[in-house]
Amino acid sequence: MKILIIEDEAELLVSVKSYLASEGFLCETAADFDSAILLIDMYDYDCFVVDLALPKGNGLDVIERIKKKNSNAGIIIISAKNSIDDKLKGLELGSDDYLTKPFHLSELNARIKAVLRRRNFDGKNVASYGDLKIDLNAHHVFINENEIILTHKEYELLLYFLSNRNKVLPKAAIAEHLLGNYIDQADSFDFIYSHIKNLRKKIMDSGGADPIKTIYGLGYKFLNVESA
Amino acid sequence: MNLLSRISLYYVIVSLSVFTAGGLFFYTTFRHEVYEELDEQLRDEKRNIERILSSSDTIPFFYSAVNSQIIIHPAPSDLSIKLQRIDTIIVHAYEGKIPFRQWRFTFNTDKKNFIIVIRKSLIDLEDLSEKIIYAFFISFITLLLGSLAVNFVLIKYTLRPFYQTLHQLRKYSLDHSGRLKVGHTNTKEFKELNKTLELMTERIQQDYKKIKEFTENASHEIQTPLAIIQSKLELLMQFEDMGDQQASLIQTAHEAADRLSRINQTLILLTRIENREFISNEKIDFGELTSSLLSQMNEQFLLKGLKTKITAHEPFFYAIHKTLAEILISNLLVNALRYSDAGSEININITKNSFSISNPGKPFSFAPEKLFQRFFKKTSSSGSMGIGLSLVKTIADVHHLKVNYSFKNSHHIFALVI
Numbered sequence: 111m112k113i114l115i116i117e118d119e120a121e122l123l124v125s126v127k128s129y130l131a132s133e134g135f136l137c138e139t140a141a142d143f144d145s146a147i148l149l150i151d152m153y154d155y156d157c158f159v160v161d162l163a164l165p166k167g168n169g170l171d172v173i174e175r176i177k178k179k180n181s182n183a184g185i186i187i188i189s190a191k192n193s194i195d196d197k198l199k200g201l202e203l204g205s206d207d208y209l210t211k212p213f214h215l216s217e218l219n220a221r222i223k224a225v226l227r228r229r230n231f232d233g234k235n236v237a238s239y240g241d242l243k244i245d246l247n248a249h250h251v252f253i254n255e256n257e258i259i260l261t262h263k264e265y266e267l268l269l270y271f272l273s274n275r276n277k278v279l280p281k282a283a284i285a286e287h288l289l290g291n292y293i294d295q296a297d298s299f300d301f302i303y304s305h306i307k308n309l310r311k312k313i314m315d316s317g318g319a320d321p322i323k324t325i326y327g328l329g330y331k332f333l334n335v336e337s338a
Numbered sequence: 339m340n341l342l343s344r345i346s347l348y349y350v351i352v353s354l355s356v357f358t359a360g361g362l363f364f365y366t367t368f369r370h371e372v373y374e375e376l377d378e379q380l381r382d383e384k385r386n387i388e389r390i391l392s393s394s395d396t397i398p399f400f401y402s403a404v405n406s407q408i409i410i411h412p413a414p415s416d417l418s419i420k421l422q423r424i425d426t427i428i429v430h431a432y433e434g435k436i437p438f439r440q441w442r443f444t445f446n447t448d449k450k451n452f453i454i455v456i457r458k459s460l461i462d463l464e465d466l467s468e469k470i471i472y473a474f475f476i477s478f479i480t481l482l483l484g485s486l487a488v489n490f491v492l493i494k495y496t497l498r499p500f501y502q503t504l505h506q507l508r509k510y511s512l513d514h515s516g517r518l519k520v521g522h523t524n525t526k527e528f529k530e531l532n533k534t535l536e537l538m539t540e541r542i543q544q545d546y547k548k549i550k551e552f553t554e555n556a557s558h559e560i561q562t563p564l565a566i567i568q569s570k571l572e573l574l575m576q577f578e579d580m581g582d583q584q585a586s587l588i589q590t591a592h593e594a595a596d597r598l599s600r601i602n603q604t605l606i607l608l609t610r611i612e613n614r615e616f617i618s619n620e621k622i623d624f625g626e627l628t629s630s631l632l633s634q635m636n637e638q639f640l641l642k643g644l645k646t647k648i649t650a651h652e653p654f655f656y657a658i659h660k661t662l663a664e665i666l667i668s669n670l671l672v673n674a675l676r677y678s679d680a681g682s683e684i685n686i687n688i689t690k691n692s693f694s695i696s697n698p699g700k701p702f703s704f705a706p707e708k709l710f711q712r713f714f715k716k717t718s719s720s721g722s723m724g725i726g727l728s729l730v731k732t733i734a735d736v737h738h739l740k741v742n743y744s745f746k747n748s749h750h751i752f753a754l755v756i
Contacts, residue, residue: 119562122566126569129572129573190562211564212568216572262634262637278575280575280592282597305637327586328585
């Protein structure tokens with residue numbers, strides 16, 4: 111999978127590239143409007159990560175250019191502005207998602223994977239990870255062919271873990287993913303703790319191996335299993 | 339009490355006391371003069387009678403009228419009365435009671451002794467006093483009312499620029515008005531007042547704009563460095579061979595960055611709400627929205643063993659941006675969720691013009707108004723940012739909704755009222 115990251119802040123660009131590369135994506139980068147346009151015109155990508163505030167141009171024009179090329183690639187906007195207008199304009203132009211800076215790398219990764227899933231798994235939308243199988247359309251989860259019943263949040267949590275396999279997920283990132291912004295999240299850590307506990311229990315009760323490792327002090331890690 | 343009535347009241351009080359004092363002084367001086375005059379007449383009469391009695395052996399006849407009486411009686415020779423001067427009342431056959439000034443004294447000739455009473459009617463004096471007081475009173479009232487009316491009109495006219503300025507100031511808002519518009523005036527003090535106010539509001543407006551720009555810029559500029567910090571920490575976390583100590587250091591830094599980022603985002607949101615960037619005429623059904631938010635948050639409530647109950651008497655519709663309505667209601671719900679004891683019930687009560695959420699709890703140890711202050715923390719250990727309820731308040735204020743807090747029957751009740 112090839113991703114073009116268009117972001118003018120060099121250090122952020124490095125971070126995003128490094129995280130996504132470790133997820134197996136092939137990443138190319140552009141730090142300003144002109145080089146972004148150049149790369150868009152020359153190569154094909156599966157997904158674009160676009161910062162709206164660019165030197166020498168506007169990210170929304172970049173999106174227009176991508177769409178002009180009749181590309182079917184996913185587009186995710188990252189912006190420091192969190193403006194509803196920009197968000198709506200971006201979505202109108204055909205972008206798939208909008209993330210406000212600062213964001214968690216794991217969140218960006220999960221969103222990219224969600225976009226790619228929606229685009230690529232067209233008919234068959236079942237993914238397998240070791241003894242775990244997920245029907246992404248029907249939201250069903252199976253362990254060794256036995257269905258386990260997850261609550262809505264547990265399902266979201268599992269997908270988030272699966273998108274970021276073998277990565278340490280900080281508690282704050284999980285909390286934000288499950289609960290969203292703008293809400294005082296004082297008790298959220300208890301909340302995610304009990305969800306992870308329940309998810310583990312459900313998987314293990316059905317005979318699956320415990321996939322979630324607690325990383326002392328940091329958060330949780332979903333252990334990589336061979337993708338079948 | 340307004341300026342006009344206050345000035346008029348003082349005017350009336352001062353005039354009343356001046357007039358009363360003046361009236362009293364006038365009255366006593368007048369009475370005093372009249373008595374002097376009467377006593378003078380009586381003294382002449384006394385001298386006259388004494389002269390006649392000295393030269394005559396018998397008691398001569400003196401003519402007594404209604405208003406002037408002379409009575410002479412023989413008296414024992416050893417009787418001697420010092421001159422008595424009194425006011426008295428004599429009952430007359432036709433005229434009724436008549437006040438008199440009376441002198442009573444004894445007079446000794448060589449052969450005889452007399453007791454003499456002479457009186458002069460005071461009735462003219464009383465009549466005169468009455469008429470004077472009456473006239474005085476009438477002119478006082480007329481004068482007072484007249485000058486009060488003149489004053490009233492004058493004050494109202496001269497104070498007009500002041501009231502105009504006041505009106506403009508009352509309408510003035512730093513957010514929406516440009517310059518303060520004051521009316522024209524020729525009065526020096528009002529000119530100065532208006533000029534000072536114009537300069538002052540202009541300066542305040544400039545400062546306000548600068549501060550607002552600074553806050554907005556600062557908040558936005560903070561986002562990118564924060565994003566870098568957060569992303570670097572997240573990359574750092576991925577290293578395999580990390581000790582517990584390092585891990586805990588990274589975690590602490592990450593949580594702080596995350597907290598900072600959320601505070602910053604909320605502050606930006608608050609500013610944007612105050613700038614009225616979210617305007618929508620779409621009417622949101624609060625009951626429906628609450629149900630959908632509750633179903634999203636369902637697991638959080640279940641986890642604490644909390645029950646929720648929506649009682650909708652009538653639907654509550656309000657024109658508000660959907661995002662803001664969601665933030666408004668979720669923060670109230672999260673607040674109830676956080677401060678309810680496990681196993682209790684949260685009630686959401688909806689009427690045509692109010693939306694309230696109540697949860698059981700103990701009364702607060704602080705003034706409830708503080709609840710809505712930014713960064714006010716109910717307990718030091720709650721870990722809450724203290725910004726949720728101030729967000730609620732800002733959203734409500736901008737949309738002309740009232741947020742009421744009350745504590746009834748051991749329940750905290752937050753209500754949005756149209």
